[in-house]
Amino acid sequence: MQLHDLQPNAGSNKSRKRVGRGNSSGSGTYAGRGLNGQGSRAGGTKGSSFEGGQTPLSMRLPKLPGFRSPRRIEFxxxxxxxxEARFEAGTVVDGEALKAARLVKCADEPVKVLGMGELTKQLTVKVDKVSASAQAKIEAAGGKVELPC
Structure with missing residues (x-):
């Protein structure tokens, strides 16, 4: 058997019905669409979301609230x-150090240091933002905070 010998089973493939090709074809005049009404006209079907005049599901569901600015900076x-856990005393904590400690994925990522926990080591922190409580704890431990201008 070769590829050119292959054929579909007898009766499995039908030719499509050609409508509107004269009355002698068996489906002339109205071409199977009936006399009048929406279904007889070109483009005369409702969309897939039409629910018989009922308010569509897409309009019944609640919309998402709020607005998120595309220029918002996520810290x-x-x-x-x-x-305290990841750095030794006297270390400069910046983007590269945070990436090396696997606290951020990218060194350019904007970071904000928050004040949860205790700090006993003297660190120099160079990040984008620092909360007031975190700054107080860093300076109380003998370190310093350097923010970008």
């Missing part, structure tokens, strides 16, 4: 307790 939060 990665890092607590003082994580700095």
């Amino acid at each position: 990665t939060p890092i607590n003082v307790s994580e700095l």
